[in-house]
Amino acid sequence: MTTPDGYRLISTDRTRAQEILHVVSFAFAFTVPQREADFVERIYPWDAARGVEVLDPSKGAPGRLAGSHSSFRFRLAVPGSRTVPCAGLSWVSVHPGHRRRGILRAMIEDHFARSLERGEPVSALYASETQIYQRFGYGLAARGAVMELARGTELRDVEGADDLIVEIDSASIERHGDTVRAVQSRLTRPGSIVEFGDEVLEDVFLDLESEREGADELRIAIVRDGDEPLAWALLNRKGKWEMSGPDGKVTVKVWASADVRATARLARVLVDVDLMSKTAIDHVALDHEILHLLKDPRAAREAVLDNLWVRILDVPAALEGRGWAADCDVSVRITDAQVPANAATWRVEARDGGAVVTRTDQPADLAMDIQELAAAYLGGTSIATLARAGLVTEHTAGAVAALSRAMTSDLAPVSNIGF
Template sequence: MSTLPDGYRTVVVPPERRDEFREVDDLAFAVTHDPEVEKVMPFPVPDGRMVAVEGPDGRLAAVHGSYQLDLPVPGGQVPCGGLTWVGVRPDQRRRGLLTSMVRTHVERCLERGEPVSALFAAEPAIYGRFGYGSAADDVRLTLPRRAALRPVAGSDALTVHVERLEASYADLVEDLHRRAGRRRPGWMPRTTPELRARLVGDPPAWRQGYEAALLVTVRDGDDVRAIAAFARKDAWGEAGPEYTAKVRWASALDAPAAHRLWSFLLDLDLTTKVESPMLAVDDPLLHLLVDLRPTRRRVSDNVWVRLLDLPAALTARRTARALDVVLDVTDTLLPANAGTWRLVADDDGVLEVSRTSEPADVRLDVRELGALYLGGRSATAFGAAGLVQGEAAALDRLTTALASPLAPVCPWVF
């Protein structure tokens, strides 16, 4: 499937060429490799999942990696190839190397039995042409200190503990992260020790003037119910302290724990504002705030999804209601996905997907189907934008059947 210019070839990068792999990515993203960072932030791409295009001179011209992830979807989860560390040397651009790498990634995912791929897009304009659809949004908040929250029963009975963030907390943090997002599509766990180590790593070179990171836990006795990492940056104005508190990540198991956690974070001494991590657009904090108006909100695209094996991907999830619809799907990269498919779901949401010669109710590209996959987008809205075609009733049925009760989000960038 992959095509390359004469003299170029695809190679799986062995561990002894890892530094060369990193150098290409550093050049592509204009970053400088810092050996001190690597002491606390291990290289995350597993051996066997570092892939590159090697040029005629034997040097690596372009690189990409992948993670084996478990993507939560409505009613289940699906094996997912997380595309990452994609970069082309500045002097090797405009030669089709990225296209070849995406094709290689797709081939390898299918060989490994990963019917879905996902990524975070450094440049959103790039990946739509390869069939990736923007499947979720996230929101970052800048909140004033002492922003008021609505009361939640049981919050006052919980206790708060603060200590320095240490590498030894990686498993505790990841366990609570998994439990906190068990019903939310897109809420992917970190599947390797290296990824979990990066979750709690705090290299000085990355602090940008902030203090060493702190860990806050909310407890019911010895039971940890919520957890977050934060750091403060000192600043002084004419009227006194104007510190910023930045929350790196936060997870809570229930409403009282979320309320107690944010009540603490929003009332730190010396601070004037608090910056949140990436949150789902329906995160409890947004509902708990008494007044959203003083809060600055920045919404951004979150995870992008690409269906690689259409029937395997769709049958891995449940629908929200019974459904019987025929889709006409276009897919220029993977012709096996193209054509007409009948989707039938029973009252329990168990979905069956089969080939059909029946006339289509809805016509769409695999990009839009990937965007709909996690339940956070609307076929009806896509229809209004001219990106999906079909009668209004059919688009409405597809929208309500694929919808998720919770907005999808992945709370960490891979």
């Protein structure tokens, strides 16, 4: 790991929260009012917090932070209804006065090394600029839709949906945090965050008045079967009046459902809010049942966006940690410019839903960069698709098809929680 001359990597703690916010606000072009600035202390993952500090006076004021990053630590759902430890890289920021000096590269390398030390075989992130992280081996592993539905959008009937209880309230982490955790723990869709620390929950419930843009406070809708929570959504409403009447908008910030009955019940609530003419819902999986429950598929205005970017840090641990849809026995040559231990030929022997992955000296059946393996990891992008794009090279006939079938997922991946 190389740190640029005149700087050093350090661990940061809560005493430097406002310095971190200063760097982040410069990097992402925002300002938080002082009355709300303490939010960083609640949502920042301090157990993995790192920064780059100025040493050389010619680079800036010694002791000042030139960059910062941290990672949320959670378990990520992967194909086969399994989970793996994951480092959710976030808050990656370089002060504009210290750009083009290798600080970002030093922080990414630091993140990789420390994640591996903690036993996290994969890293994931939401990309502010998608080209940046591809340089470090992150592959686009999940796409999601954002859709806008008009008030009163009709959905097909789902047996038992109308029997479920709906609770709508002002959102409170104290009253509703356990409900969010309970539903998330039941999700099996690859990309879902199913076990997580308090910082993730604090981030989910974060509701800064300065970011509402005229909308009301954060509200929560919960769907229950008796006492059992099945779905939830955090939302804001923004009122607007036109000459013809109310034209407000509901924005669903984050949501989850562990049951199709609850999905239908929740959707009907979200598209029938008084004084609101439309509802925007984000983080929708491309095969989600809500899309098939719409009576008129054209009722939803949709846009497909990149969702989760994944980086495999430990090839055998990551591949052995996921489920496999079909048997295969192929050898794959992996190139990896940042993690030399991954750069090898790996024999993947998948059988009965699991896999054993070992180094081999035998000729490779396939060859690809770590970015492509990461893109296929959650089962949303197939090896066959990547091969057609010229990003996977087949040396043995049939190897692409075999590995592609084995790595597919019955559910399209998406992460419903941003970080």
